[in-house]
Amino acid sequence: MYVLFCPTRGIAQNRSALQNLGITHILNAAHSKRGSIGDQKYYGTSFVYCGIPADDSTHFDLDVYFKPAADFIHKALNSPDGKVLVHCIMGMSRSSSLVLAYLMLYHDMPLHTALRRIIQKRAIYPNRNFLALLLDLDLQRKRKHRRCVLL
Numbered sequence: 001m002y003v004l005f006c007p008t009r010g011i012a013q014n015r016s017a018l019q020n021l022g023i024t025h026i027l028n029a030a031h032s033k034r035g036s037i038g039d040q041k042y043y044g045t046s047f048v049y050c051g052i053p054a055d056d057s058t059h060f061d062l063d064v065y066f067k068p069a070a071d072f073i074h075k076a077l078n079s080p081d082g083k084v085l086v087h088c089i090m091g092m093s094r095s096s097s098l099v100l101a102y103l104m105l106y107h108d109m110p111l112h113t114a115l116r117r118i119i120q121k122r123a124i125y126p127n128r129n130f131l132a133l134l135l136d137l138d139l140q141r142k143r144k145h146r147r148c149v150l151l
Helices: 015-021 040-046 062-077 094-106 111-121 128-150
Strands: 003-005 025-028 048-051 084-087
Touching: 015 040, 025 062, 040 048, 048 062, 062 084, 062 094, 062 128, 084 094, 094 111, 094 128, 111 128
Parallel strands: 003 084, 025 048, 025 084
Antiparallel strands: none
16 A cells, blocks of 8 residues: 655645656645645646545534545555555645545544554644544444444
8 A cells, every 4th residue: 555645745746756756646635725736737647636625624524525535545546556645735634634534444444543553654633623523434434333243
């Protein structure tokens, strides 16, 4: 599995560095937001692009993007030589929350395990709202697993 999510915009704005890293897919969690460079026109045909217009705020419903973002990452990683860059503006809250959701949905990880796995690699700071949404996802998944066991 090769998912890179960057702590600064620098790498996301450097197409040649992305190509040198072998990045094939880009998930921009701050699509069309002030301070975010990058859309399909910017990246051209060299990369498969997905933009999510997320606000890093206490009121933004990022959970509606958990499944589509996880699907995009999963599909990218299952494509030939697929490597994904997940970025936002600072690389701390939006992008990390989407990567956490991916690990929960596609690798069946509880939130605490996904958090530990990412924190081993780098610091992240999902905002309280996003953490609450991820906790809700975690609880939904646990309830679903309990129901399946009872059937």
